[in-house]
Amino acid sequence: MPISIRLNADDNVDIALADLLPGTENLGVTTTERIARGHKFANRDIATGENIRRYGQIIGAATQDIAKGAHVHVHNIAMSDHAQDYAFSSEVRPLPKPSEQRTFMGYRRPDGTAGTRNYLGVLTSVNCSGSVARFIAEEAEKTDWFKALKNVDGIVPIAHGSGCGMSGTDEGYQTLMRTLQGYARNPNFGGILLVGLGCEVLQIPDLVGKGRMRADNNFRHMTIQQTGGTRRTVERGIEALREMAEVANAYAREPIPVSELVIGMQCGGSDGYSGITANPALGVASDLLVAHGGTTILSETSEIYGAEHLLTRRAVTPEVGQKLIDRILWWEDYCARNKGEMNNNPSPGNKRGGLTTILEKSLGAVAKGGSAPLEDVYLFAEQVTKKGFVFMDSPGYDPTSVTGQIASGSNLIVFTTGRGSVSGYKPVPCIKVATNSEMFRHMEEDMDLNTGDIIDQGVSLEEKGRELFEMFIRVASGEQTKSEALGFGGAEFVPWQIGAVM
Incomplete structure (x- = not known):
């Protein structure tokens, strides 16, 4: 070594x-x-x-x-002057096509997307209905009809801290609207029950909109006030879930091309190894999936700050590259008007692990994106419609960033960590990748893959990236991750709150 x-x-x-x-x-x-x-x-x-x-x-x-x-x-x-030459689209290099097409065992949905899990969700429009959503899910999972289901993974209550005390017209409102609509349509849900209070700013009819919330129409909604209070809402909610469960249970896993995988890539609790082992290994795996026609999403705009020039050079058009720079400029203004600074990140834990400035952290973080062309740039929670490697704007705060990626359509999350982040993100499985062997051994019950052997044993990045790619397929096909086995995912839905709380 x-x-x-x-x-x-x-x-x-x-x-x-x-x-x-x-x-x-x-x-x-x-x-x-x-x-x-x-x-x-x-x-x-x-x-x-x-x-x-x-x-x-x-x-x-x-x-x-x-x-x-x-x-x-x-x-x-x-921090120093880090002005860079963006050189838009100067280094766009298409990836070679694979010699074979791979598949995973997933759930094909009516809109053509594919799920890696098959949950029922109880989604809330406002914090005021969060407890009732949990009551409904907990009581439904105790019933005999739920226990008899063969193809449903569970019932996920999705509570959050917003939906009222906010403007009904600004950027924050639109961001929350996209987030909730995206979760309702995520392919890892086989059905959604939407529960509101009734008098909140974010009204159920506005959230549902004029079209169908889900292509399979396996969707119900209600408000506590209109239904008649907590007990009646729980009773009615359980009955609605029973009806939707019959539809969801009819889905069964079938072979689906890996081109239908949409993987959100995250790093958290980073250390000095992150940019040497786990992140570049994930970059290799990302390129493998993109070469097979799949989609990977890089996010955390505040954690590519100072390294954005490495992405603009790979943008498929100058317009796509400019979209990324526009988000960087938005973030500089966002921090200024809230009396923050971009270099507030790295965190104390990052610094104990060896990182110093946001420039250093960002250069290691962008390695997750491999070398594939940057196909497009999306707003937080905006539906990803392009195949290939893309970017979604988000904070560096991991639960919020992952929430946006799932709303954008991710059906699998991969999370690299050097300090030992623990979390999970129902309805989407999360693969935890350790950057160093010491932490992996210390927290092996939480970590799915060790990349410390790149240093310890001379394993190549290409070999480790291939190992991670194969793990993508196994987990997408139903193999349980460590965070799933531990029961994570009930507290990690954290929409991005932009704007005043009133």
């Missing part, structure tokens, strides 16, 4: 792959102080104000003179 690594010949920092004591020598550099695993140290003298490079890219500038072999971290690096 190597003890340090230099990721690019232009880099002026090396990365420790083990805890290094002062006086440790590797790659022609002798450390002058203790360097924790995943952290950086200078491989030459760096002057005050000089740019610091990792991946061959700028991650910040030195705030003081840094001697060769010294620790490079938040005490001596800060």
